[in-house]
Amino acid sequence: MKSIVAALALTTALTLPGLAMARPVTLTTTLNNYGGDGAYLVLYVTDAQGAYAGSLWMAGGKSKYYQHLSDWYRATSGDPAQINGISGASVGAGRTLRITLDLADALFDAGYTVHVDAAVENMRDSPNEIAVPLTTKGAGTPVGGRRYVASFTFEM
Amino acid sequence: MKKTIAILAATTALAAAIGLSAWSAVSAEPDAEARPIAAAFADGQEAFPLVLVSDDDDGEESDDDDKDDDKDDEDDERPKRSGDDDDDDDGAGRGAVNPAPAGSVTPPQNGLFGNGAAPQVQVN
Numbered sequence: 001m002k003s004i005v006a007a008l009a010l011t012t013a014l015t016l017p018g019l020a021m022a023r024p025v026t027l028t029t030t031l032n033n034y035g036g037d038g039a040y041l042v043l044y045v046t047d048a049q050g051a052y053a054g055s056l057w058m059a060g061g062k063s064k065y066y067q068h069l070s071d072w073y074r075a076t077s078g079d080p081a082q083i084n085g086i087s088g089a090s091v092g093a094g095r096t097l098r099i100t101l102d103l104a105d106a107l108f109d110a111g112y113t114v115h116v117d118a119a120v121e122n123m124r125d126s127p128n129e130i131a132v133p134l135t136t137k138g139a140g141t142p143v144g145g146r147r148y149v150a151s152f153t154f155e156m
Numbered sequence: 157m158k159k160t161i162a163i164l165a166a167t168t169a170l171a172a173a174i175g176l177s178a179w180s181a182v183s184a185e186p187d188a189e190a191r192p193i194a195a196a197f198a199d200g201q202e203a204f205p206l207v208l209v210s211d212d213d214d215g216e217e218s219d220d221d222d223k224d225d226d227k228d229d230e231d232d233e234r235p236k237r238s239g240d241d242d243d244d245d246d247g248a249g250r251g252a253v254n255p256a257p258a259g260s261v262t263p264p265q266n267g268l269f270g271n272g273a274a275p276q277v278q279v280n
Contacts, residue, residue, distance in 0.1 A: 021270060022269070054267060055264070055268075057277075061255070063253060081264060082264060084255050085263040086275055087255040087256070092279075095280060096280045098278045098279070098280070099276070099277050099278075100273075100275065100277075101275050103268060104267065104268055104269065104270055
């Protein structure tokens with residue numbers, strides 16, 4: 001009996017870390033009142049070498065405009081498969097986009113960086129509007145953008 | 157004793173299956189060859205869209221004729237994303253394949269996401 005209990009405890013201890021390898025993370029992006037139409041935004045991650053690792057969210061549903069999210073587009077060639085199931089509507093000026101995703105623990109404190117590219121109709125494109133290292137220490141700290149994004153925060 | 161060994165074998169197999177899939181998803185680069193399990197999902201993702209060649213990249217000015225369903229204003233210097241003239245150009249024959257919206261399919265197996273909840277989005 002004791003051996004069964006011990007075996008169960010051991011295997012439970014081995015199994016639980018596998019189930020806890022992800023955590024909910026909320027990404028909050030607030031736009032300036034830039035006086036234009038809705039912004040296309042894409043949130044994506046690069047690894048410690050600066051190579052594209054994957055996309056987190058695409059705000060804007062028409063792929064023909066993705067070329068204006070130029071850094072992301074250069075890395076992906078605008079491949080819709082990168083953002084299937086993680087896309088939604090564009091975001092109006094002055095509005096706040098709040099996304100909660102179940103992200104892998106391995107992304108944090110491992111050299112990964114989350115980026116935001118932005119573009120607005122009849123206004124200048126803004127690649128790499130935001131670039132924030134994914135560190136547990138940096139969670140909850142607002143970061144300002146260059147053109148359209150007033151602030152960006154990730155919280156765990 | 158046989159029961160103990162059976163339990164150990166079953167739970168070890170379970171732990172190995174979970175560990176292998178999680179490791180495969182998060183430890184390799186997205187396009188790396190050596191990612192046996194996640195690569196199977198990634199292949200499926202890539203095979204999903206049928207991308208047709210656009211007829212609109214020739215730079216002709218006549219592409220801005222909104223009266224013709226086969227043409228639109230893609231060649232404008234700046235994109236038109238929120239105007240109403242862009243909402244009616246998704247008819248048959250268009251080259252662009254739009255992504256599947258959140259909730260309609262699972263997120264891509266790019267190693268960034270866990271196996272848990274679907275994305276939650278809110279715009280204020």
